Amino acid sequence: MRSLGIDVGAKRKGLDAVLLDETLIPSETRRHMGVEEVGELIRQVRPDVVAIDSPPAWGRSPGGSRLTEREIRRFGIQSFGTPSDPKKASSVFYDWMRAGFEVFEAAAQEGFARYASGAVAGRAIEVFPHATAVVLAGCLPPSGTAAGRAKREWRRGVLRGEGVATEDLRSSDQVDAALAALTGLYALGGRCFAPGDPLEGVIVLPAATLPPPPYPRCRQAERSDGQDQLVFHGLARCGCGHPDCASSTSREFAPGHDAKRKSLLWGLARSGQDAVDELRRRGWQVPPEMG
């Protein structure tokens, strides 16, 4: 079984591809490919499934997102919506989605029709590396991994946890392509779940069933050997300082408690300079009468 994962970027960035089989060692990696090279690559590596990190087409349901994206969001997995409104879809922001449509078209020309339901063999499936990583880890990324190196390392750790050799994956795009390929590999073995409306496209996840929503957040801890280790479900005490607050959070404040902190500081600011200093440091307004 061979799965070809493709991470989609707009023209300037290009496509990244990783081929995985049961050995879980990437046997083929490509960087910064053009869409026109996809067909040739598929003919060359002859995968059993093509997993593409992009929607196959614009949405059909009203609003800024598809049913599959709304379903996944219920689990706490954030994603960009695929718009159905042509006006919104014309934004340059969605160039990468348009590139993804072309990749699905190129795959179809090689016999990999767009997946809707049933077995994935011989199909082009839509995947979402972030959702794949969350499902495999069993939790959302630790706080502070929203971007950059931390995000890549967290996902790389998830791949390693599944037994995938990650030494040859040089960029975050290749890590995402590997996650896509791994999703395809699991789906070939029947381990997959694809919520949403098959008519407008479904995102394939590497699990037969999902736990009750939402996913908890992982915590990053330092190991004695200096390497990071995932610690699940860990949360810290909310920093709002309100006496009635018993909330736990992965960030400084529980959602909405920044406003609570601000309100508290306003009260303090009316009688002390320290609170005024903290308000100014955070870029928050001081009480009008002190402005």
Add this chain to the structure above:
DNA sequence: GTAACCCACCAATGATTTCA
């Protein structure tokens, strides 16, 4: 000098929470 990489910021959108 060039390529590769990293980081911060921006864009569109939605969920959540509090305050006014």
Add this chain to the structure above:
DNA sequence: TGAAATCATTGGTGGGTTAC
């Protein structure tokens, strides 16, 4: 109830750093 703020997803871009 609406406004506001935060946080999360994605890729694009520009500037800085590093390696060859």
